[in-house]
Amino acid sequence: MSAELTRPLLRLKPGFARRLKGGHPWAYSNEIDIKPEHRAWPPGGFVRLEGDDGTKFGTFSFNPHSLIAARRFDRSPAAVIDEKWLLARLEAALALRTRLFATPFYRLVHAEADGLPGCIVDRYGDALAVQANIAAIERLTEPLVAALRSLLAPRVIVARNDSPVRKLEGLEEGRGFLWGSEASAEVEEGGLVFPVDLLTGQKTGWFFDQRPNRDAVAKLAAGARVLDVFAHTGAFGLRCAASGAGRVHLIDSSLAALERAEEAMKRNGLAGVSLERADAFEAMERFGRRGERFDIVICDPPAFAPTRKDRGPALRAYSKMTRLAAELVSPGGFLFVASCSYHISGADFAAAVATGLNRAEREGRIVQSGGAGPDHPVHPHLPESAYLKTQWIQLF
Numbered sequence: 078m079s080a081e082l083t084r085p086l087l088r089l090k091p092g093f094a095r096r097l098k099g100g101h102p103w104a105y106s107n108e109i110d111i112k113p114e115h116r117a118w119p120p121g122g123f124v125r126l127e128g129d130d131g132t133k134f135g136t137f138s139f140n141p142h143s144l145i146a147a148r149r150f151d152r153s154p155a156a157v158i159d160e161k162w163l164l165a166r167l168e169a170a171l172a173l174r175t176r177l178f179a180t181p182f183y184r185l186v187h188a189e190a191d192g193l194p195g196c197i198v199d200r201y202g203d204a205l206a207v208q209a210n211i212a213a214i215e216r217l218t219e220p221l222v223a224a225l226r227s228l229l230a231p232r233v234i235v236a237r238n239d240s241p242v243r244k245l246e247g248l249e250e251g252r253g254f255l256w257g258s259e260a261s262a263e264v265e266e267g268g269l270v271f272p273v274d275l276l277t278g279q280k281t282g283w284f285f286d287q288r289p290n291r292d293a294v295a296k297l298a299a300g301a302r303v304l305d306v307f308a309h310t311g312a313f314g315l316r317c318a319a320s321g322a323g324r325v326h327l328i329d330s331s332l333a334a335l336e337r338a339e340e341a342m343k344r345n346g347l348a349g350v351s352l353e354r355a356d357a358f359e360a361m362e363r364f365g366r367r368g369e370r371f372d373i374v375i376c377d378p379p380a381f382a383p384t385r386k387d388r389g390p391a392l393r394a395y396s397k398m399t400r401l402a403a404e405l406v407s408p409g410g411f412l413f414v415a416s417c418s419y420h421i422s423g424a425d426f427a428a429a430v431a432t433g434l435n436r437a438e439r440e441g442r443i444v445q446s447g448g449a450g451p452d453h454p455v456h457p458h459l460p461e462s463a464y465l466k467t468q469w470i471q472l473f
Contacts, residue, residue, distance in 0.1 A: 094128035101458045104147040116141045121212030125154040138213030148194040160220035166192045183452040190454035199281040203232040204262035206281035233257030235275045286449035295320040301372035311338030318347045325350045361401035372410040382418035392429045399433025412470045419464040426466045441472040
């Protein structure tokens with residue numbers, strides 16, 4: 078019997094089919110005619126979704142406890158979501174990355190844009206880190222691991238299921254091994270090698286999304302005095318050091334992150350780099366009082382708005398961050414600022430940055446506005462998933 082005949086059917090409420098007919102891959106809980114019995118269905122199961130007029134939208138995962146109740150996996154209502162299906166999606170994702178990158182260090186799967194809703198896979202050569210951010214991917218862990226092993230024969234696969242978005246799906250957070258037992262890995266970028274701990278580092282151990290921005294920073298760094306705030310493991314600052322920066326100072330509040338930065342510094346034979354464990358805002362205020370100035374200041378903070386209710390405080394924090402950082406930039410120097418907060422729009426981030434510059438009484442020009450690298454593609458109907466916002470600003 079076909080999957081279409083056996084798969085449960087859900088219908089949209091009257092008048093709620095327009096978005097999905099236009100190609101949107103999600104249906105919200107208030108758009109679906111959810112019956113009491115549907116709420117007892119296990120989160121992450123697959124259903125057929127139809128409009129009230131009988132329009133067939135395909136195979137969707139369904140979580141009766143999530144605001145995003147249904148996510149499209151396949152336009153066919155009869156699709157069999159198994160290891161073979163997963164392997165085909167992974168092969169397509171790999172084909173794109175191998176055209177984009179000469180070395181196997183990248184985000185291999187970026188959720189809906191790669192046809193795998195709620196799934197993240199980062200590749201570190203022969204090591205993989207997987208995030209299952211929705212219940213459906215959690216249920217597919219075993220065939221997903223099998224498909225990854227078949228495609229890439231990795232040495233190790235770790236689960237980095239510690240993203241806060243899992244709570245929205247009713248999932249517990251956790252980390253562990255899905256295949257293999259050694260969490261150490263490395264990433265190559267800009268001619269440097271960086272050590273990575275797949276289980277303890279932020280995100281999955283590395284920020285692949287900022288790679289093109291680090292490339293841009295490095296091109297400006299020859300002879301420059303560089304301050305890398307919220308440095309994490311020092312990727313921005315160390316790339317600058319390798320490009321001939323005269324002086325690089327890294328600031329982060331995490332001792333473990335700075336220890337990995339120091340390891341990378343020694344491993345790559347980099348000189349002229351100092352490291353400081355400190356609160357970023359307090360350190361910038363201290364530098365300002367001392368009259369310190371830098372040719373390049375980099376501010377790539379963690380998400381200030383992990384939830385929608387945090388938007389107001391986050392925008393004030395971005396404005397304050399920009400003000401403090403701008404005061405440290407030498408005339409003619411550059412300020413790089415970023416926001417990885419999904420709940421902050423590009424326009425709101427730009428406005429907060431502009432407010433910060435005004436409060437610092439600095440004039441400048443935006444040289445470039447950007448986002449994540451091409452291994453973080455965006456689904457055409459989910460522009461809000463372009464979470465990373467960046468600005469390069471030259472100050473006078």
